[in-house]
Amino acid sequence: MPTTIGSLRRLLLAPSLASVTFAGRGFPVTASPATERLEAVPQAVVCGFEWGIDARDQWEVERRLDLIDPEQRGFAYEGATMAFTILDAAGPGRGRRTRDLLDGPGKAHIFLAYIGIGFAMARLPRPLWKKVLPDLTGTPYHPVMSWLAVDGYGFDLAYFHPRRWVDEQRRPAPYPWQGAPGYFQRAADQGIGRALWFIHGGNPGQVGSAVRKFGLDRQADLWSGVGLAATFAGGCRAAGLTELRAEAGLHRAELAQGSVFAAKARWHAGHVPEHSALATEALTGLDVPAAADLADACAVQHGEDGLPAYELWRSALRARLAN
Structure with missing residues (x-):
């Protein structure tokens, strides 16, 4: 279930599904079955973000992510990782939501999860960036593939601006x-x-x-x-x-x-x-x-x-x- 604070965060930080569609962004795209599948990607990210920013606990987020079709599930993990990164970096000390997610079921989606960290970076002041990357020592592809976070940051800049x-x-x-x-x-x-x-x-x-x-x-x-x-x-x-x-x-x-x-x-x-x-x-x-x-x-x-x-x-x- 959502919390009052979580709902406020969602309203302040989450774009609407309509706003991330190609028409909503004003992109010159001719609709087709292929572009509809492509357009579902940012919508899956938004859903994952809303669940992550609004949920009472991690189990609830993970359960919702498991319900997503496997083709789009990684993108929903992007959004959830983005939400957890914002919560971890903006709070006192260094939170562990992102680390726990990526040490658990998010491990299979580590490549896209790094991209989600980059989405969070686009919304956080640079002084907080030192807190965005969780310690995943012993996890394959860490920290080498963490450059995908910078990739995600660049994507966010270009897509929204x-x-x-x-x-x-x-x-x-x-x-x-x-x-x-x-x-x-x-x-x-x-x-x-x-x-x-x-x-x-x-x-x-x-x-x-x-x-x-x-x-x-x-x-x-x-x-x-x-x-x-x-x-x-x-x-x-x-x-x-x-x-x-x-x-x-x-x-x-x-x-x-x-x-x-x-x-x-x-x-x-x-x-x-x-x-x-x-x-x-x-x-x-x-x-x-x-x-x-x-x-x-x-x-x-x-x-x-x-x-x-x-x-x-x-x-x-x-x-x-x-x-």
Whole structure:
């Protein structure tokens, strides 16, 4: 059951379902069954956030999340993680809601949960960011994959404020995430690339045109984000995926790298929808199990030369996929 304080938080912080639809955001999307599935993604995030910000206890949140269709469940975990992160960071000391969720059933959705932390960062003052990342020592992919939180931050900026971050192509100020402030803007661009996939409703030609309006130094990271979104969230048929690969041109390896990360996330969560399998094959030439194995084979645990392990991991994947 909701609490009075939780309901007030929900009213103040949660966007309405209508406001995150493509029409609500004013995005140039032609409705179709594929775009309806894509549009359900931010709505699932909102539901997860409302449950997390409003619930009396964690069991109630977890039970509600379990009722979500497996295809959308990870996105609902994004929203719940976002809510718990805000509650943990804004309160006194360091809360443990997020850690408990991700040490429990959220572990299967760790990749998207990090993105949810990034959504929270977009709503918290920067001095509180030092409190947003829970201690998940011993959990696979932590803290290397925590850069997905910065990806989530970039996505949120572009999705909710496209004029500033897409049309004007502004860059967020650096932040020493995982001790690598110089990489912060690149990771945010990966999230902006994911947002472009949603903003243009999975239309390959429009997405490609949007990416090419950015500076050349940003396009590789944007294409990686596009590949992740196209594979994990769907929204495009087989012919469109072929077109998307052509649109990426010299950045096909980046597009494929994002697709591999998405395939790994789906495989790790234990549910691979048909559209994710289709996109993985089209963008990487691999089936999902092979893509997940490749992701693990290229994993890097320690950074070097000022680059975080996350980027070295991505670089190793791109090198394998370009061959």
